Amino acid sequence: MTDTGGERVEEAVASCAALLRAADGRDWDGVRAGGLEWSCRRTAEHIADDLIAYAGRLAVRATTAYVPFEIALEEGTGNTGVVDVIEAAGRLLSATVRTTPREVRAFHPYPFRSANREGFAAMGVAEVLLHTHDIAEGLGLPYEPPAELCTWVLTRIFPHVRPEPDAPWGTLLWATGRGDLPGREALTEWRWNNNLVIGTERLTLQGVTPAAAADLRAGGTGGFEWIEGGPFEGTRDAAGMAVSAYEKGLHRPEWGIFVLVRREDGRAVGAMGFHGVPDEEGRAEIGYDLAENGRGQGYAAEALRALAEWALARDDVKLLFAAIDRDNAPSQRVVARAGFTRVSKELEQFGNELADRQGELRLYSREK
Template identity: 60%
Template sequence: MISMGGDQLDEAVAHAVRVLRGAVDRDWSAKAVGLDWSCLETAEHVSGVLVAYAGQLTGRATDTWVPFEVTFDEGSGPADAISVIESTGGLLSAVVRTTPSGVRGFHPYPSGSADAVGFAAMGVTELLLHTYDIAQALGVDAEPPAALCEAALAWLFPQVMPARTPAEQWATLLWATGRGALAGRPKVEGWRWHNALEIPAGRILLREVSPAAAADLAAGGTGGLTWIEGGPFEGTRTAAEMVTKAYASGVHRPEWGMFALIRAEDEIAVGGMGFHGPPDEEGVAEVGYDLAVGARGRGYASEALAALSTLALTRPGVTSLLAIIEPDNTASQTVVLRSGYVRASDRENLHAYLRRTPTA
């Protein structure tokens, strides 16, 4: 699996320090390229967000930023700035490594929170991009390791078609963040990264599966999750393969892919649920799900499907959700009926169920 965590943060910090030390004797009062801050102010910003991310996780912030910030002492110079980046990066790395699974902290994009992997990915991306912004102004090279760029793209930019070769990883990340051009792709005027969504559903949490985790699941791995005995079931791996192919083709759309079903009490994954893709031209999106055998018969799927469907039907352009079920799969039919779906016309000898928006 394309990993993201403390190791990647350490590597990104080492890269930033190496690049910036190569320009320590230059004029850091110059504006960083593409920003309104000087190079020194940009370094201060990087340090601030790294320690802020650590604070969101350790403080278990749920609805706002923890109210503190990092500022350099008066008279601090480039060498001091580099030391602070090294220190604050180390703090975030340590917090990411020790934050328990399931802990989330407030971050506004896109749904109000992120987990430790999300904060690690944001920290890596801040380091790579702003080191580049400073380096451009000071006239030094700042190309980072391709694997770091690949990881940042896979975890934070699931809507972006991935690079096809290692040599293209950095150019793709620069393009995705409005800093460069790529042949055959339109210029990015505005951008925002995407942290994996988590939806509470009673005893279950629906946790969005990133393209990186989906690829691991499709290949027979765990996707970074702890599974109930017998899981993941076949349908979950098939859904993960669909996400992997969509991402590789550049047609994956965040929040319209796959979610892992996580038992809230113990962080054990019990199944998968999600969509076959974004809504079609008529605003219809098809849902699918399965549970590991050991998790069936407990109402988990009904709770999860009801929560996922309620949220999906609030999104712009959605008119209804469709579930197609084998005629003899009475357990699955019970799940959709309990989740607010009603029987519709059969689709090629398969039972169809719809849940519509209140105004559809």
């Protein structure tokens, strides 16, 4: 999985430019863009503004706020000039995405206040596709971008949206309040969702998107650089669970899988995550898996402490638990170092009965 998103930005901009150049002689100022309050002209200028803003944030690696600049077209710029600016801004974002290291994150307010190069590429593509749709609707022109491009966006910044494999464009329009899908209520509010990253002294826990999970499940790297021997089989199994949840519309990214990446060299050493969202009583199960060459260095305990503290700081979580094979003493020591304690024998017996494991599991928990 080596697609950083630069080519996708160029593909989206090309589809936008083709439509706008075909409508060059039309009045863009006097027509509203679809359901927006903006005119078609203002919406086209907004596309360029977003593309250059995303490129700027990635280029300077802004971490706390927007980069304080905007573009202004020269007075008298016609429709052709607007399209030229969109294409130029698109190429600048594409080039920035291609040349930004994978570990770099820059400021974006929603939902976790940062995005990586792939996230900025996906947001840029979404802005281009959706606002080109708005303009096309205002001008009464047909427009439908490539299905693969829509799927690419959905699997990166709409991980909470159940996909419609036969209608990715319709799904993207529905997810952004622009269309209807059979069996789903229309949306009046929406947000895209960049992945969550939790930092520790030596690691970053990086939320895995459905696209990365699918690649891991298929035997790929998920877009990460792994140490020798990684990813281990448990990581691929967890990725498969994440993909299954996504396809059913049950995936909630902050309750999925995280890859553990070393700060010193940007290499992944393992994965950790939840088996699903907290239940009605605020309980969630947590698990982890390290490549063999990443074990014995304290990475699992360090990551588990951070992930547990993040989860237990939330109002919807009261208790975390981990189920570990009886004979896996190293893993039991990891959870103990992370503040987990073994549950009562009665609860442990109940857990084994639920899992049909006949006493093979040791259950540990950590509460608020």
